[in-house]
Amino acid sequence: MATTMEQPPPFARELLRWRTARRVSQLELASRAGTTQRYVSFIERGRSVPGRAVVLRLAESLGLTLRERNALLLAAGYAPAFAESSLDAVELAPVRQALDGILEGHLPYPAVVAGPRGELVAANGAFDVLAEGAAAELLEPPVNVLRLALHPRGMASRVVNLDAWGRHIIENLRARALRSPDPLLDGLVEELTGFLPPLSEPGEEYLGFAVPLRLRCAEGELRLLTTLTSFATAVDVTLAELHLEAFLPADAETAEILRKRDAQRR
Structure with missing residues (x-):
């Protein structure tokens, strides 16, 4: 008489999926989480049911986002540990004020706060140099x-160097989608890739990870470097998924143009 193999419970399957995706061995995961390889093996085979604290340790050890940690807790039968608040919530008012202060403090250079798929949350006054001449439909909320x-x-x-700069953006998004699978992000990557010219060989100005944005504006050509800052210690899903993108001048001419624009705006 044939016997059927019993499927491991949802949490066991999810843990194995994430461990495989992160290319982490049972021994390495056990070491990171402060437990034993035998115990991790028992969990993945459905022979042991971990407590809530262990689930959180395993999720953190795998480098999961707060949203993914909540999902893993749910798979294990526990309530989510991290709130997902609206940015309009009263309890996040101090955070909003801090973000406004950071954006204002970065002037005369552009800076934006965006969501995980590029949703514009806030921007400073210098954002106008990025939006200059853009079609009206691209600037209607919600702006991406x-x-x-x-x-x-x-x-x-x-953008003078659209090929190099655009590929830099696309590759960063693909790396994020590979680490944290998201069908909506995959769709956005496909859409954005279609906007770029055919792939060519890197030119002499290609600097690898540091691809300067060469952007024409009314006053001339800007050369901008970008920095990305995430809110790594956030314990709220919404905040953890935000990032601050700040543009910095790569030469004195760019700095002067942006200073003059800021003075005129004020």
Whole structure:
């Protein structure tokens, strides 16, 4: 008489899926989480049911986002540990004020706060140099700064090095999607890739991870470097998924143009 193999419970399957995706051995995961390989093996085979604290340790050891940690807790039968608040919530008012202060303090240079798929949350006054000449539909809420950056009717028509800079953006998004699978992000990557010119060999100005944005504006050509800052210690899903993108001048001419624009704006 044939016997059927009993399927491991949802948490066991999810733990194995994430461990495989992260290319982490049972021994390495056990070491990171402060437990034993035998115990991890028992969990993945459905022979042991971990407590809530152990689930959180395993999720943290795998480098999961707060959203993914909540999902793993649910798979194990526990309530989520991390809140997902609206940015309009009263309890996040101090955070909003801090973000406004950071954006204002970065002037005269552009800076934006965006969500995980490029959703614009906030920007400072210098954002106008990025949005200059963009089609009206790209600037209607909700604005997506990634689409604005690479769309032919957005910034792309003014980006001198669109090939190198655009590929840099796409590869960063693909790396994020590989680490934290997201069908919506995959769709966005496919859309944005279609905006770029055919792939060519890197030119002499290609600097690998440091691809400067060369952007034409009314006053001349800007050369900008970008920095990305995430809120790594956040314990709220919404905040953890935000990032601050700040643009810095790569030469004195760019700094002067942006200073003059800021003075005129004020």
